Amino acid sequence: MKVLEGIYQLITPFPQYTLAEAKQLRRELEERPRVTKGLPYVLPYLIKGGGETILVDCGWNTEEAYRALAEGMREHGSAPEEVTKLVVTHVHPDHYGMAGRLKQVSDCEVILHERDAEVIKARYMAPRHLTEEMARFMRQHGVPELKAPAMSQGSLGMLGHVAPVPPDRAVTGGEVIKAGDFEFQIIWTPGHSPGHICLYEPNRKVLFTGDHILPTITPNVSIHAQNQGNPLGDYMRSLEVVRKLDVEYVLPAHEFDTRELKRRIEEIHNHHLARLEEMYRCIDRGGSTAWEVASRVQWTTGRLDEFEPFMQRAAVGETLAHLEYLFEMGRVAKVMRDGVLYWLPV
Ligand SMILES: [Zn+2]
Ligand SMILES: [Zn+2]
Incomplete structure:
Protein backbone atom coordinates (compact mmCIF):
# COMPACT_ATOMS: atom_id res chain seq x y z
CA MET A 1 0.00 0.00 0.00
CA LYS A 2 1.37 3.39 -0.99
CA VAL A 3 1.52 5.89 1.89
CA LEU A 4 3.02 8.60 -0.28
CA GLU A 5 5.42 8.65 -3.22
CA GLY A 6 8.46 6.57 -2.22
CA ILE A 7 7.00 5.19 1.03
CA TYR A 8 4.99 1.95 1.02
CA GLN A 9 3.37 -0.10 3.75
CA LEU A 10 3.95 -3.86 3.54
CA ILE A 11 2.51 -6.65 5.68
CA THR A 12 4.05 -9.86 7.06
CA PRO A 13 2.00 -12.38 9.09
CA PHE A 14 2.81 -13.73 12.54
CA PRO A 15 3.69 -17.47 12.55
CA GLN A 16 0.16 -18.60 13.48
CA TYR A 17 -1.48 -16.62 10.63
CA THR A 18 -1.44 -16.89 6.83
CA LEU A 19 -0.85 -13.85 4.65
CA ALA A 20 -4.48 -13.93 3.48
CA GLU A 21 -5.73 -13.92 7.09
CA ALA A 22 -3.34 -11.12 8.00
CA LYS A 23 -4.54 -8.97 5.09
CA GLN A 24 -8.16 -9.63 6.00
CA LEU A 25 -7.51 -8.63 9.63
CA ARG A 26 -5.59 -5.54 8.53
CA ARG A 27 -8.76 -4.33 6.75
CA GLU A 28 -11.08 -5.32 9.60
CA LEU A 29 -8.99 -3.75 12.34
CA GLU A 30 -8.82 -0.40 10.60
CA GLU A 31 -12.61 -0.35 10.31
CA ARG A 32 -13.29 -1.75 13.74
CA PRO A 33 -10.29 -2.01 16.11
CA ARG A 34 -10.49 -4.90 18.58
CA VAL A 35 -8.25 -7.13 20.65
CA THR A 36 -7.08 -10.17 18.66
CA LYS A 37 -5.66 -13.34 20.19
CA GLY A 38 -2.01 -12.50 19.73
CA LEU A 39 -0.89 -9.98 17.14
CA PRO A 40 -1.68 -11.14 13.59
CA TYR A 41 0.89 -9.19 11.57
CA VAL A 42 3.74 -6.69 11.33
CA LEU A 43 3.73 -3.70 9.00
CA PRO A 44 7.20 -3.21 7.54
CA TYR A 45 7.76 -0.10 5.40
CA LEU A 46 9.57 0.13 2.10
CA ILE A 47 11.34 3.39 1.25
CA LYS A 48 12.68 4.07 -2.22
CA GLY A 49 14.71 7.10 -3.19
CA GLY A 50 18.11 8.12 -4.55
CA GLY A 51 19.05 4.53 -5.41
CA GLU A 52 18.31 3.32 -1.87
CA THR A 53 15.88 0.53 -1.03
CA ILE A 54 15.27 0.77 2.70
CA LEU A 55 13.13 -1.44 4.89
CA VAL A 56 11.90 -0.29 8.28
CA ASP A 57 11.39 -3.55 10.26
CA CYS A 58 10.74 -6.88 8.55
CA GLY A 59 8.89 -9.68 10.33
CA TRP A 60 9.30 -13.15 11.80
CA ASN A 61 11.66 -15.46 9.98
CA THR A 62 9.07 -17.84 8.51
CA GLU A 63 8.57 -18.88 4.89
CA GLU A 64 5.12 -17.30 4.84
CA ALA A 65 6.42 -13.97 6.18
CA TYR A 66 9.34 -13.94 3.74
CA ARG A 67 7.01 -14.67 0.83
CA ALA A 68 4.69 -11.90 2.03
CA LEU A 69 7.58 -9.44 2.18
CA ALA A 70 8.80 -10.41 -1.31
CA GLU A 71 5.28 -10.16 -2.72
CA GLY A 72 4.70 -6.76 -1.14
CA MET A 73 8.02 -5.44 -2.42
CA ARG A 74 7.31 -6.76 -5.92
CA GLU A 75 4.04 -4.80 -6.03
CA HIS A 76 6.17 -1.68 -5.72
CA GLY A 77 8.82 -2.75 -8.22
CA SER A 78 11.33 -4.00 -5.69
CA ALA A 79 12.69 -7.26 -4.21
CA PRO A 80 14.38 -8.46 -0.99
CA GLU A 81 17.68 -8.89 -2.90
CA GLU A 82 17.71 -5.14 -3.58
CA VAL A 83 17.50 -3.96 0.03
CA THR A 84 20.35 -1.54 0.79
CA LYS A 85 19.45 -0.77 4.41
CA LEU A 86 17.34 -2.50 7.03
CA VAL A 87 16.42 -0.22 9.91
CA VAL A 88 15.12 -2.20 12.90
CA THR A 89 13.04 -0.15 15.34
CA HIS A 90 13.83 -2.68 18.11
CA VAL A 91 15.02 -6.28 18.32
CA HIS A 92 11.74 -7.96 19.27
CA PRO A 93 11.37 -11.06 17.07
CA ASP A 94 8.42 -9.72 15.07
CA HIS A 95 10.47 -6.70 13.93
CA TYR A 96 13.91 -8.22 13.71
CA GLY A 97 13.32 -11.96 13.08
CA MET A 98 14.08 -11.95 9.37
CA ALA A 99 17.11 -9.63 9.61
CA GLY A 100 19.72 -12.39 9.20
CA ARG A 101 17.99 -13.77 6.13
CA LEU A 102 17.68 -10.34 4.50
CA LYS A 103 21.33 -9.67 5.24
CA GLN A 104 22.19 -12.92 3.51
CA VAL A 105 20.20 -12.30 0.33
CA SER A 106 20.93 -8.58 -0.09
CA ASP A 107 24.03 -7.79 1.99
CA CYS A 108 22.07 -4.80 3.29
CA GLU A 109 23.36 -2.58 6.07
CA VAL A 110 21.54 -3.58 9.27
CA ILE A 111 20.93 -0.56 11.47
CA LEU A 112 19.64 -0.63 15.04
CA HIS A 113 20.21 1.09 18.37
CA GLU A 114 23.24 0.11 20.43
CA ARG A 115 21.12 -0.58 23.53
CA ASP A 116 19.15 -3.23 21.64
CA ALA A 117 22.28 -4.54 19.92
CA GLU A 118 23.56 -5.44 23.39
CA VAL A 119 20.82 -8.01 24.02
CA ILE A 120 20.93 -9.85 20.68
CA LYS A 121 23.51 -12.34 21.83
CA ALA A 122 21.94 -13.22 25.16
CA ARG A 123 18.41 -13.35 23.80
CA TYR A 124 18.85 -15.11 20.47
CA MET A 125 22.25 -16.77 20.43
CA ALA A 126 22.80 -18.14 23.96
CA PRO A 127 19.34 -18.20 25.55
CA ARG A 128 19.89 -21.04 28.09
CA HIS A 129 21.63 -18.80 30.56
CA LEU A 130 18.86 -16.27 30.10
CA THR A 131 16.22 -18.85 31.01
CA GLU A 132 17.87 -19.53 34.37
CA GLU A 133 18.20 -15.82 35.00
CA MET A 134 14.51 -15.38 34.26
CA ALA A 135 13.49 -18.22 36.56
CA ARG A 136 15.40 -16.55 39.39
CA PHE A 137 13.77 -13.26 38.50
CA MET A 138 10.27 -14.81 38.64
CA ARG A 139 10.86 -16.28 42.09
CA GLN A 140 12.17 -12.97 43.34
CA HIS A 141 8.92 -11.31 42.33
CA GLY A 142 6.67 -13.78 44.09
CA VAL A 143 5.65 -15.99 41.17
CA PRO A 144 4.41 -19.30 42.68
CA GLU A 145 6.96 -22.11 42.44
CA LEU A 146 4.74 -24.14 40.09
CA LYS A 147 4.39 -21.38 37.54
CA ALA A 148 7.91 -19.97 37.49
CA PRO A 149 9.58 -22.63 35.27
CA ALA A 150 6.90 -22.51 32.56
CA MET A 151 6.92 -18.73 32.61
CA SER A 152 10.66 -18.47 32.14
CA GLN A 153 10.60 -21.03 29.31
CA GLY A 154 7.70 -19.11 27.77
CA SER A 155 9.48 -17.54 24.82
CA LEU A 156 12.03 -20.20 23.86
CA GLY A 157 9.68 -21.50 21.16
CA MET A 158 10.10 -18.32 19.15
CA LEU A 159 13.84 -18.84 18.64
CA GLY A 160 13.23 -20.98 15.55
CA HIS A 161 11.61 -17.95 13.94
CA VAL A 162 14.53 -15.59 14.40
CA ALA A 163 17.62 -15.34 12.18
CA PRO A 164 19.83 -13.13 14.35
CA VAL A 165 22.56 -10.94 12.93
CA PRO A 166 24.67 -8.25 14.62
CA PRO A 167 24.09 -4.72 13.31
CA ASP A 168 26.45 -3.22 10.75
CA ARG A 169 25.74 0.11 12.33
CA ALA A 170 24.68 0.59 15.96
CA VAL A 171 23.11 4.03 16.35
CA THR A 172 22.46 6.16 19.43
CA GLY A 173 19.86 8.60 18.07
CA GLY A 174 20.35 11.85 16.18
CA GLU A 175 21.78 10.22 13.03
CA VAL A 176 20.21 11.00 9.65
CA ILE A 177 19.59 8.44 6.90
CA LYS A 178 19.26 9.95 3.44
CA ALA A 179 17.40 8.46 0.49
CA GLY A 180 16.93 10.82 -2.43
CA ASP A 181 15.40 13.92 -0.90
CA PHE A 182 14.14 12.03 2.14
CA GLU A 183 16.03 12.74 5.34
CA PHE A 184 15.12 10.33 8.09
CA GLN A 185 16.16 11.34 11.58
CA ILE A 186 16.74 8.56 14.05
CA ILE A 187 15.01 9.33 17.32
CA TRP A 188 15.81 7.25 20.39
CA THR A 189 12.57 6.35 22.17
CA PRO A 190 13.43 3.91 24.98
CA GLY A 191 10.62 2.33 27.00
CA HIS A 192 8.99 -0.52 25.08
CA VAL A 221 6.41 -1.59 28.92
CA SER A 222 8.08 -4.15 31.15
CA ILE A 223 10.81 -4.80 33.63
CA HIS A 224 12.33 -8.22 33.06
CA ALA A 225 15.63 -9.99 33.61
CA GLN A 226 17.21 -7.99 30.77
CA ASN A 227 15.44 -4.71 31.18
CA GLN A 228 15.92 -3.23 34.62
CA GLY A 229 15.93 0.44 35.56
CA ASN A 230 12.75 2.48 35.13
CA PRO A 231 11.39 1.65 31.66
CA LEU A 232 8.01 3.30 32.28
CA GLY A 233 9.82 6.52 33.23
CA ASP A 234 11.82 6.19 29.99
CA TYR A 235 8.64 5.48 28.05
CA MET A 236 6.77 8.50 29.43
CA ARG A 237 9.75 10.72 28.55
CA SER A 238 9.87 9.18 25.06
CA LEU A 239 6.19 10.05 24.59
CA GLU A 240 7.08 13.69 25.27
CA VAL A 241 9.94 13.51 22.75
CA VAL A 242 7.63 12.57 19.88
CA ARG A 243 4.78 14.77 21.10
CA LYS A 244 6.88 17.79 20.06
CA LEU A 245 7.22 16.65 16.43
CA ASP A 246 5.15 18.03 13.59
CA VAL A 247 3.63 14.83 12.18
CA GLU A 248 0.98 14.14 9.56
CA TYR A 249 1.55 10.44 8.85
CA VAL A 250 1.93 8.10 11.82
CA LEU A 251 3.26 4.77 10.53
CA PRO A 252 3.22 2.10 13.27
CA ALA A 253 4.40 -1.51 13.00
CA HIS A 254 1.05 -3.03 14.01
CA GLU A 255 -2.67 -2.38 13.51
CA PHE A 256 -2.92 0.45 10.92
CA ASP A 257 -1.54 3.88 10.07
CA THR A 258 -3.20 6.95 11.49
CA ARG A 259 -3.10 10.75 11.46
CA GLU A 260 -3.75 11.15 15.16
CA LEU A 261 -0.43 11.38 16.96
CA LYS A 262 -1.11 13.91 19.71
CA ARG A 263 -4.51 12.54 20.70
CA ARG A 264 -3.06 9.03 20.88
CA ILE A 265 -0.10 10.16 22.99
CA GLU A 266 -2.53 11.81 25.39
CA GLU A 267 -4.58 8.59 25.64
CA ILE A 268 -1.54 6.41 26.32
CA HIS A 269 -0.20 8.90 28.85
CA ASN A 270 -3.53 8.94 30.71
CA HIS A 271 -3.78 5.16 30.53
CA HIS A 272 -0.52 4.80 32.43
CA LEU A 273 -1.49 7.42 35.01
CA ALA A 274 -4.73 5.53 35.69
CA ARG A 275 -2.85 2.24 35.75
CA LEU A 276 -0.39 3.61 38.31
CA GLU A 277 -3.27 4.52 40.64
CA GLU A 278 -4.94 1.14 40.14
CA MET A 279 -1.73 -0.72 40.94
CA TYR A 280 -1.09 1.49 43.95
CA ARG A 281 -4.51 0.58 45.35
CA CYS A 282 -3.72 -3.13 44.95
CA ILE A 283 -0.72 -3.01 47.29
CA ASP A 284 -1.32 -4.29 50.84
CA ARG A 285 -0.34 -2.09 53.78
CA GLY A 286 2.08 -4.78 54.89
CA GLY A 287 3.57 -5.19 51.42
CA SER A 288 2.76 -7.16 48.26
CA THR A 289 4.82 -8.89 45.59
CA ALA A 290 4.56 -7.96 41.91
CA TRP A 291 2.78 -11.28 41.31
CA GLU A 292 0.13 -10.42 43.93
CA VAL A 293 -0.44 -6.97 42.48
CA ALA A 294 -0.64 -8.41 38.95
CA SER A 295 -3.25 -10.93 40.17
CA ARG A 296 -5.47 -8.15 41.51
CA VAL A 297 -5.47 -5.57 38.73
CA GLN A 298 -7.77 -5.75 35.71
CA TRP A 299 -6.35 -6.99 32.41
CA THR A 300 -8.27 -6.41 29.18
CA THR A 301 -7.40 -9.92 28.03
CA GLY A 302 -8.74 -11.80 31.07
CA ARG A 303 -7.49 -13.05 34.43
CA LEU A 304 -3.82 -13.50 35.22
CA ASP A 305 -4.11 -17.14 36.34
CA GLU A 306 -5.79 -18.03 33.04
CA PHE A 307 -3.09 -16.41 30.85
CA GLU A 308 -0.53 -18.38 28.85
CA PRO A 309 2.83 -18.44 30.70
CA PHE A 310 4.30 -15.98 28.21
CA MET A 311 1.49 -13.50 28.85
CA GLN A 312 1.78 -13.99 32.62
CA ARG A 313 5.40 -12.99 32.35
CA ALA A 314 4.50 -9.91 30.33
CA ALA A 315 1.87 -8.99 32.93
CA VAL A 316 4.33 -9.34 35.83
CA GLY A 317 6.87 -7.29 33.87
CA GLU A 318 4.29 -4.61 33.14
CA THR A 319 3.26 -4.52 36.81
CA LEU A 320 6.89 -4.19 37.88
CA ALA A 321 7.42 -1.28 35.48
CA HIS A 322 4.55 0.57 37.18
CA LEU A 323 5.73 -0.32 40.70
CA GLU A 324 9.23 0.90 39.90
CA TYR A 325 7.78 4.14 38.56
CA LEU A 326 5.81 4.56 41.82
CA PHE A 327 9.05 3.89 43.69
CA GLU A 328 10.85 6.61 41.72
CA MET A 329 7.97 8.96 42.59
CA GLY A 330 8.55 8.17 46.26
CA ARG A 331 5.11 6.62 46.70
CA VAL A 332 6.19 3.06 47.46
CA ALA A 333 9.13 1.41 49.20
CA LYS A 334 10.77 -1.96 48.51
CA VAL A 335 11.83 -4.55 51.02
CA MET A 336 13.43 -7.96 50.52
CA ARG A 337 12.12 -10.84 52.67
CA ASP A 338 13.68 -14.28 52.19
CA GLY A 339 14.78 -13.48 48.67
CA VAL A 340 11.35 -12.16 47.64
CA LEU A 341 10.78 -8.49 46.87
CA TYR A 342 7.80 -6.75 48.50
CA TRP A 343 6.40 -3.33 47.67
CA LEU A 344 4.88 -1.17 50.40
CA PRO A 345 2.91 2.06 50.24
CA VAL A 346 4.82 4.94 51.83
ZN1 LIG B 1 7.95 -4.84 20.36
ZN1 LIG C 1 5.85 -5.54 17.68
Missing part, protein backbone atom coordinates in the same frame (compact mmCIF):
# COMPACT_ATOMS: atom_id res chain seq x y z
CA SER A 193 12.54 -1.69 24.47
CA PRO A 194 15.73 -0.02 25.80
CA GLY A 195 16.98 0.66 22.28
CA HIS A 196 13.69 1.43 20.55
CA ILE A 197 13.99 4.02 17.77
CA CYS A 198 11.50 5.99 15.68
CA LEU A 199 12.28 7.47 12.27
CA TYR A 200 11.15 10.99 11.45
CA GLU A 201 11.08 12.70 8.07
CA PRO A 202 10.41 16.39 8.83
CA ASN A 203 9.77 17.59 5.25
CA ARG A 204 7.05 14.99 4.59
CA LYS A 205 5.98 15.01 8.26
CA VAL A 206 6.21 11.23 8.45
CA LEU A 207 6.92 9.33 11.67
CA PHE A 208 7.66 5.60 11.73
CA THR A 209 6.70 4.68 15.29
CA GLY A 210 7.57 0.95 15.50
CA ASP A 211 5.89 -0.24 18.71
CA HIS A 212 6.37 3.06 20.54
CA ILE A 213 2.96 4.34 19.50
CA LEU A 214 0.18 2.12 18.16
CA PRO A 215 -3.29 3.38 17.26
CA THR A 216 -5.32 1.41 19.84
CA ILE A 217 -2.97 -1.05 21.59
CA THR A 218 -0.94 0.19 24.54
CA PRO A 219 2.60 -1.08 23.95
CA ASN A 220 3.94 -3.37 26.64
